[in-house]
Structure formats: structure tokens, C-alpha cells
Amino acid sequence: MFTIQDVSRRSGLSEPTVRYYEQVGLIGPIQRDESSGHRRYDDADLHTLESLACLRATGVGIEDMRTYQANRARGRAAAAEQRELLLRHAERIEAEIAAQHVRLEYLRQKAALWDARERGDAAAEATATERVLAVITRLEPVK
Structure with a gap:
């Protein structure tokens, strides 16, 4: 499990950005430490944040990030749409x-x-x- 500081440092995203991505539904829901209530991220969350950081660095906006995440969840059924989204940004x-x-x-x-x-x-x-x-x-x- 990772703290928000850990995922911020590893993904290159600021802590407020990580919180914002959770707020707008790009990641999460994120687990919380039972005693402190602090966010605890797992490997999958970190991987998702690293992917989002890459998209952000290339100028992909929030709406296209949402589409990207939804397509990831849909898998093969969304392959053509995902390819077009990525190629458009490329x-x-x-x-x-x-x-x-x-x-x-x-x-x-x-x-x-x-x-x-x-x-x-x-x-x-x-x-x-x-x-x-x-x-x-x-x-x-x-x-």
C-alpha cells in the first residue's frame, strides 16, 4: 500500500491533482486507513495514476481521460475507440x-x-x- 505522498512522487502528479482525479472519478474509490482515514493506494491505483500522468503530460484533457479509463474497463470491446482516441492525440x-x-x-x-x-x-x-x-x-x- 502507498500513501498519497508515495503515489505523488512516483507518478509525478501533485497531491492535489491525485485528490482531484479521485474526486472526478478518474481513480478510485481509494481505500482508507481504518485508524487515520488517510488514503492508501495499491499497485493498480499507482499504475492508473502513472498512465494518467502520461496522458496529462501529453495534453490530454479530463474528458478524454475519462473516455480512456472507461475504454480500459470495457477492454477489447472498446479497442477501436481507444485506438482512435490515442491516435488523435498522437x-x-x-x-x-x-x-x-x-x-x-x-x-x-x-x-x-x-x-x-x-x-x-x-x-x-x-x-x-x-x-x-x-x-x-x-x-x-x-x-
Whole structure:
């Protein structure tokens, strides 16, 4: 059995988040110590919280976490729905990564521009400016 501090440390979720996940039905009901009333988590609870922490870290919202948990409980009957849920979030993350790569390229090109400017190399500065402008056309607005 684990305390809330244990599962918080192991899952990376804060104690208030762990309590909130219980409150909204993502985990639980959680056993309580008979003498103190403190929550006591078992291995299955810890595994569930670790899964939820991973989903949270990838930007999955509470409603999709609920769907994920419900699909887990349904097993094979929910396999197609579970796959679609996970792939939808994977595609979103792929798009975010692609956008971050463009932003990274922007930073590197701007650094090259300032490097050329520092050296007083007008030709390199002009080339870097063109590259920065090309990258800017690929930047997506930050949401």
C-alpha cells in the first residue's frame, strides 16, 4: 500500500491533482486507513495514476481521460475507440512537434543573422535575413 505522498512522487502528479482525479472519478474509490482515514493506494491505483500522468503530460484533457479509463474497463470491446482516441492525440502532438521544429529553425536563423551582424558581414547578414523571412512564412500562430 502507498500513501498519497508515495503515489505523488512516483507518478509525478501533485497531491492535489491525485485528490482531484479521485474526486472526478478518474481513480478510485481509494481505500482508507481504518485508524487515520488517510488514503492508501495499491499497485493498480499507482499504475492508473502513472498512465494518467502520461496522458496529462501529453495534453490530454479530463474528458478524454475519462473516455480512456472507461475504454480500459470495457477492454477489447472498446479497442477501436481507444485506438482512435490515442491516435488523435498522437497526431496533435506530431503537429505540435512540427511547429516546434519550425520555431527552432527560426531561432537558429535569427542567431545566424546576429552572428553575421556582429562580424560585420553584410552578405551573410542579407542571406540570414532571407532565411529568417522564409522561416517566418512557415510559422503558425501560437494558440
